[in-house]
Amino acid sequence: MFDWLKEIINLLSTPSISFTLLAVIIPFVFPPTDWFEKWHRRLGLHHLWSIRGGWGLFGLITAFLVFGFFDENFGKILSKPDNVPIMMLIYFVFFFVWLSMHSAYANDARLARGEKVEEDYGPDEKVLVWPDLVYIELTALVLMTVFLIIWSVGLPAPLEEPANPSLSPNPAKAPWYFLGLQEMLVYFDPWLAGVIFPTFIIVGLMALPYIDDNPKASGYYSFANRRVSIFIFMFGFLALWIFLIVVGTFFRGPNWNFFGPFEEWSIAKVVPLTNVNLSEYVWVKLLRIGLPSHWLVRESVGIIMLLLYFGVIPVVLARGKLRGLVERLGPTSYALIIFLALAMVFLPIKMYLRWTINLKYIIAIPEAFFNI
Amino acid sequence: MAENKKPGFVDSVAKSQIWKSIFRTGIPVTRRQRMMGVLNNVFLHLHPVKLPKHAVKLKYTWCMGGLSFFLFLVLTISGILLMFYYRPTVEYAYTDIMDLSEQVPLGIMREIHRWGAHAMVIAVWLHMFRVFMTGSYKPPREFNWAVGVILLTLTLLLSFTGYLLPWDQLAIWAITVGSNMARATPFLGHEGPGASLLAIGDVNFVTMSSDIRFALLGGRFVGEGALLRFYVLHCVGLPFIVAILMAVHFWRVRKDGGISGPV
Numbered sequence A: 001m002f003d004w005l006k007e008i009i010n011l012l013s014t015p016s017i018s019f020t021l022l023a024v025i026i027p028f029v030f031p032p033t034d035w036f037e038k039w040h041r042r043l044g045l046h047h048l049w050s051i052r053g054g055w056g057l058f059g060l061i062t063a064f065l066v067f068g069f070f071d072e073n074f075g076k077i078l079s080k081p082d083n084v085p086i087m088m089l090i091y092f093v094f095f096f097v098w099l100s101m102h103s104a105y106a107n108d109a110r111l112a113r114g115e116k117v118e119e120d121y122g123p124d125e126k127v128l129v130w131p132d133l134v135y136i137e138l139t140a141l142v143l144m145t146v147f148l149i150i151w152s153v154g155l156p157a158p159l160e161e162p163a164n165p166s167l168s169p170n171p172a173k174a175p176w177y178f179l180g181l182q183e184m185l186v187y188f189d190p191w192l193a194g195v196i197f198p199t200f201i202i203v204g205l206m207a208l209p210y211i212d213d214n215p216k217a218s219g220y221y222s223f224a225n226r227r228v229s230i231f232i233f234m235f236g237f238l239a240l241w242i243f244l245i246v247v248g249t250f251f252r253g254p255n256w257n258f259f260g261p262f263e264e265w266s267i268a269k270v271v272p273l274t275n276v277n278l279s280e281y282v283w284v285k286l287l288r289i290g291l292p293s294h295w296l297v298r299e300s301v302g303i304i305m306l307l308l309y310f311g312v313i314p315v316v317l318a319r320g321k322l323r324g325l326v327e328r329l330g331p332t333s334y335a336l337i338i339f340l341a342l343a344m345v346f347l348p349i350k351m352y353l354r355w356t357i358n359l360k361y362i363i364a365i366p367e368a369f370f371n372i
Numbered sequence B: 001m002a003e004n005k006k007p008g009f010v011d012s013v014a015k016s017q018i019w020k021s022i023f024r025t026g027i028p029v030t031r032r033q034r035m036m037g038v039l040n041n042v043f044l045h046l047h048p049v050k051l052p053k054h055a056v057k058l059k060y061t062w063c064m065g066g067l068s069f070f071l072f073l074v075l076t077i078s079g080i081l082l083m084f085y086y087r088p089t090v091e092y093a094y095t096d097i098m099d100l101s102e103q104v105p106l107g108i109m110r111e112i113h114r115w116g117a118h119a120m121v122i123a124v125w126l127h128m129f130r131v132f133m134t135g136s137y138k139p140p141r142e143f144n145w146a147v148g149v150i151l152l153t154l155t156l157l158l159s160f161t162g163y164l165l166p167w168d169q170l171a172i173w174a175i176t177v178g179s180n181m182a183r184a185t186p187f188l189g190h191e192g193p194g195a196s197l198l199a200i201g202d203v204n205f206v207t208m209s210s211d212i213r214f215a216l217l218g219g220r221f222v223g224e225g226a227l228l229r230f231y232v233l234h235c236v237g238l239p240f241i242v243a244i245l246m247a248v249h250f251w252r253v254r255k256d257g258g259i260s261g262p263v
């Protein structure tokens, strides 16, 4: 039953397709510029953040999960005890994205009418912590306890076979909150996916308050006042973090091959490895002279390309579009921001290079474990 | 209140010497008593006595920071109970976990601890998301945001170190996958770029048994050493740091002008 629908969903879930869809949709849903804003309204996407839109989203996810649950293959993955938190994560992320955008749009409308934001009760409206806050905290605490007890009674914690260092499961997966990083391993070597990128994420997040020098909309929900930063954050959070976790959890089976949600995880699935290094493209396929023996010559094209990417683009932008930013922040902060931003964009770039031309490494110096 | 009315049970308890010695302000009925009640209590005085109205709205904070903290407390308590039963050795770890579910009547501590940990990871992410969406990281709260990012990282590490302790297939292979990345740390991992530069002549300093992964695992693979190290980090080391940072975090919420709001 519904096999055609399952086929379509399997196809749409392929990372290249689903990521592209997401990357295209996000700027229309969280429009960073006037042009996107115009289309956001024309396509009616602002209704997403109305009460009805919220129920619509809820219904859609639920319908999909219920539908998935009754499928033999998807059901198996969904009902793994350790995957339950991810389903909750999906619901909560959608719910709170919706709630914050709902509040933000309501406030934006108020500001546009010249009214005060919802959070603004005036400086004299104070309440006592006892009882006004304490009872909320107590309620939250009791509800959370009840929730945890129900969850714990209903779902025993998993315990598999005793540890056996000589018997590796296939696929061997990290805990779910690190699956975004493990998914990056498809596109990058471990020193980037497992060390450098996480470091950049942490540093980038910590640097955020120093980078975002827009003083508007602090202390209340708003979209109109902060649309660029919210757009960037949503892209990073939803497309590069949550999405990769979902792919890593639900769509990666044996040998870390891609499996659509309704596809059986079969060890026999063979995906030909045809990835090619940039150096090979250039020296062997294009110039037909074979790989140079010295690594510096061999990798020169990749090195130059990366230097252009990380060195020249910032300068060009500083002279052009981002001139104002440089003047406000000074060269050092600007350099840091643009570097972090380019590093973030580098991930999808590499993903697309893999999907389109099967590119393995831009720079490959395996002698020194230096592959990019 | 009428003079000659007989005091009820609650009243007489509240007026007894024992009660008064514990809660000096009595039952918080008047405005003054309520304020003093918060001030005089070491736990409640994490809060100010008065707050702007929006700050107590669920719609504003989602109570996510509070829930993260509450889950941390739940995990501490259930974790202490688990420590009564669990021995971090290759010989006993797995069977101790088995016994928890088979021998302890109505034992759900392991579940509370495991699901609570997942819930805390989610709660912390959502708390960060709330702080972002209300723009509450902007001056003067930049530093507290950075403290929060470290708390987030530590929360993940706490979860990660705990994942190993059941010593089943799920555990050791998840940790193997995770810790294999450390092997590739630039300069510090034996398969990391630049590691071969740290050598004198033919003698490499960064090898399989001296790199950062070895330091993390206390061995060349996930074995006895790793189990002990993860146990100590999970039960003592990381919670210790987290507790200190949470104190800083809460202190700074107050010192940065209380919960953010429209000026």
Ligand code: HEM
Binding pocket: B061, B063, B064, B065, B066, B068, B069, B072, B124, B127, B128, B131, B134, B136, B137, B141, B144, B145, B146, B147, B148, B149, B151, B152, B155, B246, B249, B253, B258, B259, B260, B261
């Ligand atoms: C273990 C983790 C954490 C705990 C227990 C915690 C707890 C709290 C609590 C109780 C508050 C008071 C307001 C509220 O409930 O929203 C708060 C505020 C705050 N937190 Fe956290 N937090 C944690 C992690 C984080 C993270 C990951 C970030 C950001 C990256 C962060 C940034 C902040 C900031 C900037 C404030 C002030 C917000 C305002 O004034 O509106 N915290 N935190």
